[in-house]
Amino acid sequence: MNHLLSPLDFSTEELDELFDLADDIERNPEKYAHVCAGKKLATCFYEPSTRTRLSFETAMLNLGGSVIGFSDAASSSASKGESVADTTRVICCFADICAMRHPKEGAAFVAASNSSIPIINAGDGGHQHPTQTLTDLMTIHALKGRLGNFTVGLCGDLKFGRTVHSLIHALVRYENVTFKFISPEELRVPDYIIEMLREKEIPYEEVISLESCIPELDLLYMTRVQRERFFNEEDYVRLKDFYILDKAKMNLAKQDCLVLHPLPRVNEISVEVDDDERAVYFKQVQYGVYVRMALILKLLELA
Amino acid sequence: MLNVGKIEEGLVLDHIKAGKSMEIYRYLQLDKLDCTVAIIKNARSNKMEKKDIIKVECDIDTLNLDILGYIDHNITVNVIQKGEIVEKKALHLPKEIKNVIHCHNPRCITSIEQELPHIFVLADAAKEVYRCKYCEEKYSKKASRDK
Ligand SMILES: [Zn+2]
Numbered sequence: 001m002n003h004l005l006s007p008l009d010f011s012t013e014e015l016d017e018l019f020d021l022a023d024d025i026e027r028n029p030e031k032y033a034h035v036c037a038g039k040k041l042a043t044c045f046y047e048p049s050t051r052t053r054l055s056f057e058t059a060m061l062n063l064g065g066s067v068i069g070f071s072d073a074a075s076s077s078a079s080k081g082e083s084v085a086d087t088t089r090v091i092c093c094f095a096d097i098c099a100m101r102h103p104k105e106g107a108a109f110v111a112a113s114n115s116s117i118p119i120i121n122a123g124d125g126g127h128q129h130p131t132q133t134l135t136d137l138m139t140i141h142a143l144k145g146r147l148g149n150f151t152v153g154l155c156g157d158l159k160f161g162r163t164v165h166s167l168i169h170a171l172v173r174y175e176n177v178t179f180k181f182i183s184p185e186e187l188r189v190p191d192y193i194i195e196m197l198r199e200k201e202i203p204y205e206e207v208i209s210l211e212s213c214i215p216e217l218d219l220l221y222m223t224r225v226q227r228e229r230f231f232n233e234e235d236y237v238r239l240k241d242f243y244i245l246d247k248a249k250m251n252l253a254k255q256d257c258l259v260l261h262p263l264p265r266v267n268e269i270s271v272e273v274d275d276d277e278r279a280v281y282f283k284q285v286q287y288g289v290y291v292r293m294a295l296i297l298k299l300l301e302l303a
Numbered sequence: 304m305l306n307v308g309k310i311e312e313g314l315v316l317d318h319i320k321a322g323k324s325m326e327i328y329r330y331l332q333l334d335k336l337d338c339t340v341a342i343i344k345n346a347r348s349n350k351m352e353k354k355d356i357i358k359v360e361c362d363i364d365t366l367n368l369d370i371l372g373y374i375d376h377n378i379t380v381n382v383i384q385k386g387e388i389v390e391k392k393a394l395h396l397p398k399e400i401k402n403v404i405h406c407h408n409p410r411c412i413t414s415i416e417q418e419l420p421h422i423f424v425l426a427d428a429a430k431e432v433y434r435c436k437y438c439e440e441k442y443s444k445k446a447s448r449d450k
Contacts, residue, residue, distance in 0.1 A: 083416050104412040106437025110419065125410045127438055 002299050003112040003119045007133035007166045012147075012173050018134070019141045021303055022287070022294040026142070029062065032293065035302055036065030042095035043069035044087065044111075045122070046078055046102040051263070052122050052131070055285070056099045059292035068095060085114040092116045097300055100124075118299035126162050132262055133166040134295065135288035140219065142287055143258055143280055148174030151216055155182040155243055156223035156268060158189040163262045164223055168193055172202055179204040180213050184242045186235070187225070210243050214253045220245075222261045222268055222281075246270040253278065260284055310339070313360040315381040315388075316371070321345050323375065324355035330370050330403065336361060369397040373444075398425050400433065404442055411438040 003009070010018065025032050041060040043053050048071055057067045070076040077087060084102065088111040091098050098115070100108050101122040108121035108128075123129040141147050152171065154164050158181055168189070171177050179197065181189050181204060188206060197204050207213050214220065222245055230236040245259065250273055261269060261281040273279050297303035319327060324342050333340050339360040348354040359366065363382055371378055372394040380392035405421045406413050413419045413435070423433040423442055431444035 083418065084412065085416075085419075102412070103410075104415060105408065105410050105439075106412040106435070109437055110412055110416070124412075125438075127410075 001112075001115065001118060002301075003108075003115070003121075004130050004295065004299065005108050005112060005119070005121045006128045007130040007170050008173075009130065015134075015137065018291065018294050018298060019138055021297065022138055022290040023142065025290050025293050032063055032297070034064035035297065036060060036063035036300070039063075039065040039097070039300065040095040041065055041067050041069075041296065042091045042098040043067060043071070043122070044076070044091060044098055044100045045069065045071045046073040046076065046100075046107070048072045049101050049123060051285075052101065053099075055131075055288050056120075056122065056292055059289050059296055062289065063293055063296060065096075065296075084110045087111075088114045088119070097296060120295065120299070126160075129162060129166065131288070131292060131295065132163050133170050134291045135284060136163070136167050136221070136260060136262070137170055138291040139260060139280060139284045139287045140258070143283065144219070147171075149176045150218035151178040151180060152219040152221065153180040153182055153210075153213055153217040154189075154221045154223070155210055155245075157187045157225045157229070157239075158183040158223070159187040160226065160229045161223045164221065165190070165193060167221065169196075172197070172200060177202065180217065181206045182208070182210050182213055182243070184208065184239055186239060210245070211249060211252060214249055214257075217253060217257050220253070220257060220259045222259060222265070224261075224264070224266055224268055241267070243268055244270055245273055247272050247276075250276055250278065309386055310358055310360045310383050311386055312363065313338075313358065313383050314363060314366065315383060316357040316359075317354070317379040317381060318348065318350060319355035319357065319378055320351075320375060321353035321355055324357055327355075327357060327371070327374060327378075330374055331366055333357075333359065336365065368392065368394065370400065370403060372396050373400050373403065396425055396428055396431065399423070399436075404433070406435040406438065406440055406442075408435065408438050408440040411435060411440060413437055 043056050045053050053071060060067050073079055084107050092115055097118045099120040099122040100111050103125050105125040105127035107124045108119055112119040121128055121130055158164050225240045227236050257278055259279045263281055324344060341358040343356040345353050346356055373396060376394040378394060381388045382390040400423050401420050404423055413421055422436040424436050426432045426434040433442045
């Protein structure tokens, strides 16, 4: 049985196939409008994440399939104390494929170990969120036309940001990628990532100033500083406005420097940047749907 | 040297770090075996000054020696048959260990689902690092030994 639990479950060759399929879906949506007729996707969300759930549900509906599920633990049998393993065995009788979100790390692995249908990890606590990484890579692949041969700037909370860590691990598998880590002192990338880059001899630089670094970038990945990561409000308030991407900074960037963001944003990207054609964070949401469609087809072995 | 009666068939675990024998007794669940077990503490050793020894008179396949490799791969395992040492077994770090160490990551699924087995997978043999099969939380043998 095929599952997607971690962003590195697929080889780069398998990812190329997946992105090619997503490209084809983007160009010929009508060709795929009924391929999942009669199939059901279960979205089992033990914690709310409306955006991710709707992206999965839209993907399945676009493929002509249907959707069942729950959107928080209170409305599931978990509130009665049912284990993830048991819930999974039950869901297997209802659906053909399942996207699971759970606040605890490893929950999707437990589901997959007890499942006769493909399980997609839609986020397991701070651990993995592979479809976000697929979305990021798909956006770069589609709009940059290549994965590799670029300098990527990652900006904001690089310490706690799971999205950023997964993206780094995914990008090091491609040729000729240079990393610029742009963060305040307190939110630098963890040591184990730096060690990994050193071991693989991948060029990187840690900087504090976004202005000084932005002219070199082919891609800028912005992140949000999350309140829940901080023990005191003071630190949060000080660090949340550390980087605000505005028109003036965008004027320093290359003409083809793409700006990505996993969303939701708070104020780290000023709304005046939204009209800039290099700002692709809303397109990213659309690519998230295409890549989830491709993923469902692959895991159901329908493509 | 003190000699606790020779065994006919079984295992002699030699070169156990002094003081560690009771821990190994528990890990191997020797308390559950209905056979002769001798524990020798603080025996004199040329190799390590002081050591512990465990002698178990049992069918040689009864014990799961994988776990010994995890506890301390410097232990020498002598297999005894008809009163003679017939084999010295080399110990390796097991690829996977189940229900021996527990994941202490409060965000791990095992923290809320008690019936799940605690499984750790060998991630780096040279550094003796294991990772929780669920949340990948690191468990370093070396670090825990230095504590
Ligand atoms: Zn764990």
